[in-house]
Structure formats: C-alpha cells, structure tokens
Amino acid sequence: MAFELPPPLAELRTRVRAFVDDAVIPAEKAILEEDREKKRDTLNALRERTRAEGLFVPHLPKEHGGLGLGIMGMCALFREMGRSPVGAACFNCDAPDQGNMDLLLKAAAPAVRERWLAPLARGEITSGFAMTEPAPGAGADPSNLKTRATKVDGGWLIDGHKWYTTGGGDASFLIVMARTSDDPRTGATMFVVDRQADGVEHVRDVPVMSPPILQHREAELRFNSVRIGDDAVLGGVGEGFRLAQARLVPARLTHCMRWLGWADRALHMCREYVLTRESFGKTLAHHQMIQKKIADAVSGIHAGNLMTIHCASMLEQGLDKEARPYSSMAKNHVARLLCQILDDAIQMHGSLGYSEDMPFSLWYRFARSARIADGPDEVHDVVVARDFLRGALTTLV
Structure with missing residues (x-):
C-alpha cells in the first residue's frame, strides 16, 4: 500500500489545511456564539469562501458541485477539516448531511434526488x-x-x-x-x-x-x-438494513478522519504548553509521566491513521462487506483515543485546561458522544471479536 499522496491531492490537502488554520480556527468562537442563537452569518461567509476556492462539498461528484474524491482522498482532506469542530461544516461535509447526500445519490428516486440533493449540496438546507x-x-x-x-x-x-x-x-x-x-x-x-x-x-x-x-x-x-x-x-x-450498512461503514471512517485531525490539534497544543511550562525546576516536557501521555497519544494517532487508511483502501477496492469489522476496529480505537487525548490535555494543562479559557473541556463534552454515536464501543468490540473468531478478520495485513 502506498502512503504518499498523488501530487494534486497533496496540494489540495495543503490548501485545506491553510484555510482551516487561517480562516476557520480564528472564526471558531464567533461561529459557536452565533450558533447558540441559531445564527450562521460567520459560517455562511466561510462557506462562500470555500465555494469560491473550489473546496465546497469535496466528497460529491463534480456534476453535483464537488471534487469527486474517492474515500482515500477524503481521508486526506477530512483530517485537515476535522482539526476544528466546525471545520467540516465550513466545507459542507459534516454529519449527518454528508452521509445523507451519499444515500440520495445511491438510492433516491430521480424526483426525490432532484428535490433534496441540490439544495443540500449548496448548503441551503440541512x-x-x-x-x-x-x-x-x-x-x-x-x-x-x-x-x-x-x-x-x-x-x-x-x-x-x-x-x-x-x-x-x-x-x-x-x-x-x-x-x-x-x-x-x-x-x-x-x-x-x-x-x-x-x-x-x-x-x-x-x-x-x-x-x-x-x-x-x-x-x-x-x-x-x-x-x-x-x-x-x-x-x-x-433494503433498509442493507442501506444502513452502506451508509454507516464509510460514515464511521469519515468520523475517524475528522476525529484524528481534532486529536492531532489537541496534541500539538499540549506540545506547545509542556515545552514552556515549568514545574519543579524543569519544563513539563521533561517529566516522565507527561512524556508517557505524549508517547501514547502520538502512537495512538499514528495507529488510528493507519487503521483508517487501510479500511478506506478496502472500500475503494469494493470490499464493502470485508471492510465492516475493520471500520468497527478503527471507529472504536479513534473514538476512545480522541476522548483520552482530550482528557489528558485537560490534565496536562491543570486548572487552565479545566477552565473555559482553553477549549478542551468543551471539546471533551462534545467528543464523548463519539463512543456512542454510530454504534457504541461494546457493539463494535463484539463485531471485531466475532469476525476474528470466525476467521473473517486478520490482525496482520
């Protein structure tokens, strides 16, 4: 399996990351404050910018205004969007709309698709x-x-x-x-x-x-x-149960992509803090217990990224049924990882991390649903164990 992105996709990822850094993250506070009053002025302004830059609904086919990315391409871009909890919404590929767009494309009658998909893809409705x-x-x-x-x-x-x-x-x-x-x-x-x-x-x-x-x-x-x-x-x-699987297996992966970007941003915020904050005569970065948290987070993000890419590769090859247990494994690993990293971020920042001067407490409350949405941890653990025991899942690929 090749891990290098094709040059056009690498360039696209760079553009998305720059947009998230320069435009989305600085606007997070305004978007969330407006959202409490169900206003979307700042969000809509950013959507107009992503549309103008050709980055809107990147998961959709080109004839529907998107970039026609396969799921491997989505892995690269969604990780960057996920670095902000409002990032995916700025590109109009947040849940549940992204998965519902896919379902309309795959399974809706022409008149129903015509009525709902176009305005949903334009960001006019939810x-x-x-x-x-x-x-x-x-x-x-x-x-x-x-x-x-x-x-x-x-x-x-x-x-x-x-x-x-x-x-x-x-x-x-x-x-x-x-x-x-x-x-x-x-x-x-x-x-x-x-x-x-x-x-x-x-x-x-x-x-x-x-x-x-x-x-x-x-x-x-x-x-x-x-x-x-x-x-x-x-x-x-x-066909409801079949379509549910067709929707939920890739949806679990797109969740993982966004969560990985979010976890990575939190980890880098921790890195910046522990390298400068001093305690007991040395920076936090020189305390072994802090190093253990950092090492676990780095290893966990790397492993979660590989799990997600591997499962996405299976889906791109049309191995939808075979990919199901791998999507469960990735979803559980990344959901737990995100919650652990955010909890550790609060701990490493101490009272500052617990306060709302930092975003971690809000992020943790929002992220905790990751271990329940689209199937709780326990259900996915059963899927992984069951498929391994019957020989449908291998540990080494």
Whole structure:
C-alpha cells in the first residue's frame, strides 16, 4: 500500500489545511456564539469562501458541485477539516448531511434526488437521520425497530417515535428507518420524509452532555400517520438494513478522519504548553509521566491513521462487506483515543485546561458522544471479536 499522496491531492490537502488554520480556527468562537442563537452569518461567509476556492462539498461528484474524491482522498482532506469542530461544516461535509447526500445519490428516486440533493449540496438546507428510538425500540440493536410504515393506496403511512435524530429539529428533510415487515433481514425500509409534512412532530431537542454545536442537536420526533408517496422509498422496500450498512461503514471512517485531525490539534497544543511550562525546576516536557501521555497519544494517532487508511483502501477496492469489522476496529480505537487525548490535555494543562479559557473541556463534552454515536464501543468490540473468531478478520495485513 502506498502512503504518499498523488501530487494534486497533496496540494489540495495543503490548501485545506491553510484555510482551516487561517480562516476557520480564528472564526471558531464567533461561529459557536452565533450558533447558540441559531445564527450562521460567520459560517455562511466561510462557506462562500470555500465555494469560491473550489473546496465546497469535496466528497460529491463534480456534476453535483464537488471534487469527486474517492474515500482515500477524503481521508486526506477530512483530517485537515476535522482539526476544528466546525471545520467540516465550513466545507459542507459534516454529519449527518454528508452521509445523507451519499444515500440520495445511491438510492433516491430521480424526483426525490432532484428535490433534496441540490439544495443540500449548496448548503441551503440541512437534513436529519432518524433511526434510534426510545426503549423498547431500536438503539444499539436495530432489529428492535418499532416505527412502522404501512402500505396504503399511492404511498405509505409512517407511525412511530424517534429520538437522538441528529439535526432533526431544524432539518428540511429526514431519512427515516421504518419497519415494513417482520422479516429479520428484509423487514426495514428507508424513506425520505419532508420535515414539514403533516404528522411530523418535533417533541424537543434532547438535552445532552455538550452544548449543541451546529447540526449536532439531537431531536426527539413523533410520526403520527405521516403520509408519503411511493417515490419516498430509498433503494427498495426491505433494503433498509442493507442501506444502513452502506451508509454507516464509510460514515464511521469519515468520523475517524475528522476525529484524528481534532486529536492531532489537541496534541500539538499540549506540545506547545509542556515545552514552556515549568514545574519543579524543569519544563513539563521533561517529566516522565507527561512524556508517557505524549508517547501514547502520538502512537495512538499514528495507529488510528493507519487503521483508517487501510479500511478506506478496502472500500475503494469494493470490499464493502470485508471492510465492516475493520471500520468497527478503527471507529472504536479513534473514538476512545480522541476522548483520552482530550482528557489528558485537560490534565496536562491543570486548572487552565479545566477552565473555559482553553477549549478542551468543551471539546471533551462534545467528543464523548463519539463512543456512542454510530454504534457504541461494546457493539463494535463484539463485531471485531466475532469476525476474528470466525476467521473473517486478520490482525496482520
């Protein structure tokens, strides 16, 4: 496997990194302050700049305004965008919109794709992904799906209760997973639902550990006999679980890419601090316990980067099924790593790190969801162990 980027992609990565350093990071505070009032002036201004520089929606095909990057190219760019928690949003490739754009491209009926993809790609609207339900419904185990879609003349009626629908409160449309039969494999179907359709009730935005950041607001929704047309079906009836895997496997990797950039930025902030802060007659960098934290972080980021690149390479070769356990392994490693590095950053900075004079406490609260979103640690550990035990995953490649 070659690790060197082709020159055009290396140049593109340099441009993205420079933009994040020069424009996005200095604007973080303004973007987050405006976001508390659901304003987006600074974010929209930066989006206009990324659009003008040809860096907007880089994951989409060129005919839809993007750069046509494969997932290996996304690895290079998304790491740089991820160095800021608002970075991906500035390039219009944050979750859940990025994954939903991909689903619309792959599986939406032409009229549905025409209605929703273009404005989503232009950054004019946002979307949500509604799969998780309150108990006893679908959570870590999607087979518990309770939301039901009933076939009626000319379409479907959806009834159910969802929560932790990322971006669902402000979305223009939702991708909703609903049960269409009791078959354990083919009993689920994905639907595209207008958020303003009759019967879609926004119950609340669920209060969570972190203050909300841009689209990362978790909505609770009810679907009360929501009527949709036959063309709202994504892919085909009964393909919900298959499409969920097609969406979530690469989505886990794009999360990893962003998280690696974020972890790397935090580590370099720690480096700058421990090289100058003195304690007990020497800089923190000369204390072995600090060196241990630094060494673990450096090794962890390097390992996580290699895991992500390896899995992305498998996806680029069309080995989607084979890549699943590797995506679980990468997702767990990088999610845990990010949380550990941010916790260590707080510790190394002491009371300064715990204060809001530094970003680490906010970052940690936001990052902690990484170990739950798109499957909790425990589910991915089971996938890795199960596939290794049955010979579907190798430790040395």
